[in-house]
Amino acid sequence: MKTEYQFLTPDIIDKIEEYRKEFPYYPQQLIIPALHEILYKYRDIPEDAIFELADYLKVHPSEVEGIVSFYDMFRHKKNAKNHIRICRNLPCHLGKYKNLLKMIEKLTGAKAGKSSEDGKWYIELVECIGSCSLAPAFLINDDLYDGSQIKNEEDLKNILHKYT
Ligand code: FES
Incomplete structure (x- = not known):
């Protein structure tokens, strides 16, 4: 050793x-x-x-x-500065995670499974992250967010801004 x-x-x-x-x-x-x-x-x-x-x-x-x-969570390579994980399981599906995903893709320039060209964002669709009451739940790095509180792009911009 x-x-x-x-x-x-x-x-x-x-x-x-x-x-x-x-x-x-x-x-x-x-x-x-x-x-x-x-x-x-x-x-x-x-x-x-x-x-x-x-x-x-x-x-x-x-x-x-x-x-x-x-396990997906143990990825070898850092894909980008910030890693966004969006849950796609049933409660989050019913919570319209796809709308949230579209908004996040638009504002970051990243796509699910791909990094943004500026290297700031990587988006991953994941299975339940144990926060179904926040559906559609998502994580930015280690911070958990309640997607149901995001009503428009402005709300999301305010969150993303913390990571730039
Ligand atoms: S199903 Fe999305 S956090 Fe549990």
């Missing part, structure tokens, strides 16, 4: 060790919480972080890579 890592910084290692107290038996149980910490810090999962995490947990890199490639 290396003592110094580029991406597995001491604060992330401290968090992993906290999780280890709860899940002391199998290092595989620490992979997902550790990936969340890496994602939280870097907004993506750098390729080298996978090898560093595997080295630290003493698991095979394919065990980490398998999880990263299975």
Whole structure:
């Protein structure tokens, strides 16, 4: 095991060790919480972080890579400065997420699944984000928004403006 890592910084290692107290038996149980910490810090999962995490947990890199490639949220590459996730499941569908999506696409210049040309925005359609009462719910980076409160482009512009 290396003592110094580029991406597995001491604060992330401290968090992993906290999780280890709860899940002391199998290092595989620490992979997902550790990936969340890496994602939280870097907004993506750098390729080298996978090898560093595997080295630290003493698991095979394919065990980490398998999880990263299975879950959309653990994306390898930062697509843009800001990541917008819009829920498309039934409650948000009934809450007219498509109208919200159209407005967001128009104001950001990004399209669902694609970044804007200026590199500021990436839009992703996702499954339930656990906030159905806010339908159509969406996230900008880690901030959760209630789409039902957005009545017009002006409301949305005020939100987007915080991220530019
Ligand atoms: S269905 Fe959209 S947040 Fe749950």
